[in-house]
Amino acid sequence: MGSLVKKGTSSSLMTEFLEKCDGYAVVDGGFATELERHGADIKDPLWSAKCLITSPHLVTKVHLDYLESGSNIIITASYQATIQGFVAKGLSVGEAESLLRRSVELSCEAREIFYNRCNKGSWDFDHAGKASRRPVLVAASVGSYGAYLADGSEYSGVYGDSVSKESLKDFHRRRVQILAKSGADLIAFETIPNKLEAEAYVDLLEEEGIDIPAWFAFTSKDGVTVPSGESIIECAEVADSCKKLVAIGINCTAPRYISDLVVSLRQVTHKPIIVYPNSGEVYDGLNKKWIKSEEESEEDFVSYVSRWREEGASLFGGCCRTTPNTIKAITNVLSCESSAPTNLKFW
Ligand SMILES: C[S+](C)CC[C@H](N)C(=O)O
Numbered sequence: 076m077g078s079l080v081k082k083g084t085s086s087s088l089m090t091e092f093l094e095k096c097d098g099y100a101v102v103d104g105g106f107a108t109e110l111e112r113h114g115a116d117i118k119d120p121l122w123s124a125k126c127l128i129t130s131p132h133l134v135t136k137v138h139l140d141y142l143e144s145g146s147n148i149i150i151t152a153s154y155q156a157t158i159q160g161f162v163a164k165g166l167s168v169g170e171a172e173s174l175l176r177r178s179v180e181l182s183c184e185a186r187e188i189f190y191n192r193c194n195k196g197s198w199d200f201d202h203a204g205k206a207s208r209r210p211v212l213v214a215a216s217v218g219s220y221g222a223y224l225a226d227g228s229e230y231s232g233v234y235g236d237s238v239s240k241e242s243l244k245d246f247h248r249r250r251v252q253i254l255a256k257s258g259a260d261l262i263a264f265e266t267i268p269n270k271l272e273a274e275a276y277v278d279l280l281e282e283e284g285i286d287i288p289a290w291f292a293f294t295s296k297d298g299v300t301v302p303s304g305e306s307i308i309e310c311a312e313v314a315d316s317c318k319k320l321v322a323i324g325i326n327c328t329a330p331r332y333i334s335d336l337v338v339s340l341r342q343v344t345h346k347p348i349i350v351y352p353n354s355g356e357v358y359d360g361l362n363k364k365w366i367k368s369e370e371e372s373e374e375d376f377v378s379y380v381s382r383w384r385e386e387g388a389s390l391f392g393g394c395c396r397t398t399p400n401t402i403k404a405i406t407n408v409l410s411c412e413s414s415a416p417t418n419l420k421f422w
């Protein structure tokens with residue numbers, strides 16, 4: 076059984092979904108880092124995609140934990156799952172393609188288990204007390220070329236002169252084709268570090284006739300630019316021009332920068348805005364370790380959510396080093412706000 080969201084045009088998918096969710100939706104939290112918290116060793120060029128081979132049961136568990144925490148969107152384990160990366164590990168192209176499909180199947184299976192539990196958490200009640208299931212979408216993750224490089228290059232955005240828009244398109248083409256036909260509801264292009272890669276994705280979506288919608292989530296280290304130094308505004312303009320995108324936003328970025336970024340995005344797009352920041356810690360790509368930040372705590376993060384909503388965001392979640400607890404807290408903030416009388420705003 077698929078999601079409860081009726082398949083319509085790309086643009087209607089998100090509108091109808093957000094309507095069903097009362098105007099805002101909860102995205103899941105850090106996926107790879109949650110696998111790691113449960114003991115997975117992902118210090119590997121495949122990072123979280125290694126678990127598609129070694130521990131698919133853990134992939135399902137983490138999806139279920141996020142569903143139980145209130146997520147309306149779960150993102151697949153395919154962030155660093157590339158055909159090129161799997162082949163470098165000795166797998167055949169066919170096996171690599173199967174693992175990509177498997178990442179989506181695991182998310183769909185988790186959604187199915189969650190629905191079948193029919194527990195309180197999977198049902199919402201309308202004002203008349205009638206039960207309806209919480210809508211859940213499966214978003215197929217596509218990490219950047221920098222993610223495949225496996226050295227934290229998604230936080231530098233510098234790919235060198237040998238990488239062109241055409242080479243990026245060739246790098247991503249087959250994976251995007253497979254994920255588009257995998258049963259996912261949409262594609263999540265995540266942690267985009269430069270304008271060139273955004274342009275390559277737009278071309279691919281259009282030239283390959285990708286028939287499921289997508290979102291773009293950029294990363295930033297200063298609240299103004301993406302890691303390559305290009306402004307978030309010019310990157311968002313590229314995204315806004317693409318009819319197949321049903322949301323534009325920011326992920327894996329310190330929470331303290333999100334507010335300014337949302338305000339900038341709102342200047343150039345009417346599309347729904349998605350934000351799923353990381354914990355504020357800094358990634359050491361060479362040693363694959365997170366370095367604590369003095370400046371932020373999980374509590375601060377959640378206290379920002381109402382403001383991001385006022386500034387125009389409508390999809391909220393977490394990225395690296397956030398956990399199901401973060402998502403529970405976001406769910407609580409948003410549901411309290413929705414049920415509060417409008418004259419009792421928090422800000
Ligand atoms: C978003 S970063 C933390 C992902 C991991 C990185 N591509 C690596 O392989 O180290």
Ligand SMILES: N[C@@H](CCS)C(=O)O
Pocket residue numbers: 104105106107108123150154216265266327394395
């Ligand atoms: N969806 C990915 C993004 C990494 S930046 C994850 O949460 O692991």
Ligand SMILES: [Zn+2]
Pocket residue numbers: 266326327353394395
């Ligand atoms: Zn992240």
